[in-house]
Amino acid sequence: MPVAGAARIVLTAAERHRLKKAAYGHKTAHQARMRAQVVLRAARGRSNARIAHETGLHLDTVRTWRGRFADGGLPALADRKRSGRPVRFTPVQVAEVKALACQLPAETGVPLSHWSCPELAAELTARGVTGSISASTVRRWLRQDALKPWQYRSWIFIRDPNFRAKAQRVLDLYARTYEGEPLGEDEYVISSDEKTSIQARCRCHPTLAPGQARAMRVSHEYGRGGAVAYLAAYDVHQATVFGRCEATTGIVPFMTLVEQVMTQEPYASAKRVFWVVDIGSSHRGKKSVDRLAARFPNAVLVHTPVHASWVNQIEVFFSIVQRKVVSPNDFTDLTQVRHRLRAFEDRYNATAQPFQWKFTTSDLDDLLARLDRHTLTDRYQESSVALAA
Template sequence: MPAAIACPIILTASDRHRLKKAAYGHKAEHQARMRAHIVRHAARGRSNARIAAETRLHADTVRTWRNRFAGGGLPALADRRRSGRPARFTPVQAAEAKALACRLPAETGVRLSRRPCPEPAAELTARGITDTVSASTVRRWLRQDALKPWQYRSWTFIRDKDFRARAQRVLDLYARTFEGVALGADEHVLSSDEKTSIQARCRCHPTLAPGQARAMRVNHEYGRGGAVAYLAAYDVHRAKVHGRVEPTTGIAPFMALVEQVMTQEPYAGAKRVFWIVDNGSSHCGRTSIDRMAARFPDAVLINTPFHASWLNQVEIFFSGLSGPDLPDTP
């Protein structure tokens, strides 16, 4: 029998450009690159046997993609659509799973802390919405609409009737302005607060310094020293923290922090030092303002709005603070 003649391949300029990009592109898949090479070799008039030898592919593979391109062009080099395994769950079941994930915990009787995918998967089976379904399947359904029922964000209502005015005063101080007048070089702004219930721990053995081909060694065992409070005053514009450790919080520990800061430069000789604090019992109300002014006339106590201590910039410093990481403080 006479040998079959390979299909002739004729490329346009556009086809040549796209095939070259597919054959040598770094992001192209291996299969797409090999198919592009087959077509480019065929366009040069080479036989299927020679192309198979040069590309190290089977001759039947070369023949298949050569014929596919001859019959359908570049789109024919893509994989044909496969039917795949029949869907086990219907779109309605997936939609009901998403609806269940969007319900409040109180409506489903599930605690807020138990909202990962295994619970919705079991709930779907218990309600008869689906047969047994895996957590990964439910997670895939939720990912389609970027649903994350296991996450939540807390928030609070603004209860201070003077919130706007009090918050504006704090924000103006951060911008070096007070009552519409720019602060001078001898005026400073301190953000102060307390971090309570810090566990004081000390290592049972000293830390060993790193050496050649040896990492620093930190002893795993530690002794507990009880819980302490860390009081800090953060200079907003100089990015400097002044702090101290006290057994507990209260008026005396807070005034000790004020004494520590106000008796050193540049605050001792400053024209005014603004202390931004929350509404804790140790520094809230007219009595606290008078107590501060009587001890340090150049100190001005500014309270944040009620339930808005997040306006206090020292909270940013506290957010990354833990017991063993406490800075050296008196």
């Protein structure tokens, strides 16, 4: 019987561009790359035998993909749908797997803190929901609904009844406003707090500097050289840090930090200096407000709400200290800790710029509204469960 001639391939500019991208792309699957190369060579008028020789493919394979493209164009280069093997699990079983993943293990009598795919697979088999099932199958089903029962996030309720008013006062100060009035040139905002228990971990072996294709290496074993508390005050608008190390935190160390800042210019002669602090024991309640005002009449203590230290900008500076100074913790003694913290202050103040604080009162209102919606939803669900019981 006569052999049919090779199909003639004519490409448009768009088809040629897509085929070249598939044929030479680093992330293209091997099968798609070879099919694109077959079509590109066929478009140059080469015979099937020559294409098979150049690509290393079988002659029948070349003939197949050349013919498919000639009949159906680019879509024809994709795999055709296959019937596959019969379905082993019913939709009901899949739904039961997802329902179990959405339950806490303790509620089902399983002594686990959270589910993993192997644990779910074993539990499904033990309950007789399914026969033998692999963890990868369970993972594929959970992925369909973006279920990840092995992950968790913590949350906390707002307990301060005056949360918005207190938070707004702090956010307004960052925007250079207090009680609806703009701050003057001789008014300053200081963010302050304590970073407790900075340890001096004396490594048992010297730290190795990084090298080619090698990260810095720090010995896991260490001796404890004590700990210090780092107290810092950050001028929000001037981007200036004032810090000191103390053996412990408390009223006296905090007032010593205040003394360090308020006895130097421009704060000593300022009209008002606002001190933003949390409700830690060193500066809690009305007594701390009165104590600060009695010592420095131009100082105004402003407390953040309960569980809202994230609105205190000094925490941003402390995160920088943790990354750039403390970690990895490798000090010979506490003296080295103090010297490095002090030297870092000078280095930071030389080039620091104010933080680009983007959380405004509008964002605060959006956050509180979103929390209210969650609270109402939780209460409705609790009421529904109680009525059902």
